[in-house]
Amino acid sequence: MKETQQIKSMFDKIVLRYDLLNRLLSFGQDILWRKKMAKEALKDGSQLILDLAVGTGDSAKELLNKRLKVIGVDISFEMLKIAKGKIQKNFFPLRASAYELPFREKVFDAVTCAFGIRNMHATEIALREIHRVIKDNGKIIILEFSLPKGFLKKPYLIYLKNIVPIIASFLSCRSAYEYLGSSIEEFFKPEEFSKLLQNCGFKNLRIYSLSLGAVYLYVGEKT
């Protein structure tokens, strides 16, 4: 897919300062968001987890404990290289696309995806692939940006669309962080995304609003 190729090139380009900008732009909160995602994923004694759109591995790092193996999938080889350097044990990086996961059906106890699904514009195809590879009653845990509701929405949009690109222009690639703002604005609203998860076969959904609605954590079970 041409669009997937463009997304891949963009992430290849920003890889070196990716972690730094995450910390800076989220005021360090990204670490807490990923910890919350990991806590949900580890709750039911998962042994094999797919961390989809693993990026530089910060999400996978939070998941790892002694008895668990994590497979990290991403389309960007540059991102995977950093992840591989960060995590030595029980972590298996693999270059593949969410649209065509190279796994049998019902393999994983859980699939996690932190800030990746927004970049998968064929969202339903990706969700159905995730559903296919999760064991029956296994879990999907998705962390994704959103826009705060009410009076906070406007100042947040100013931050996202005006201030973030300026910071990025000094430290990274401005256009990639312009894309960040527009992709957040265009992504499904939490209610819409929950419906889509249900349509793709996930039940018992739990949805948590984090950092005043700037981020949502979606937890569901495979029916």
Ligand SMILES: C[S@@+](CC[C@H](N)C(=O)[O-])C[C@H]1O[C@@H](n2cnc3c(N)ncnc32)[C@H](O)[C@@H]1O
């Ligand atoms: C914003 S980063 C998130 C990385 C990491 N999970 C984190 O928490 O920092 C999004 C990642 O999704 C990957 N990605 C985008 N589209 C993808 C696709 N179709 N299949 C697999 N990975 C994809 C990108 O290469 C990038 O590394």
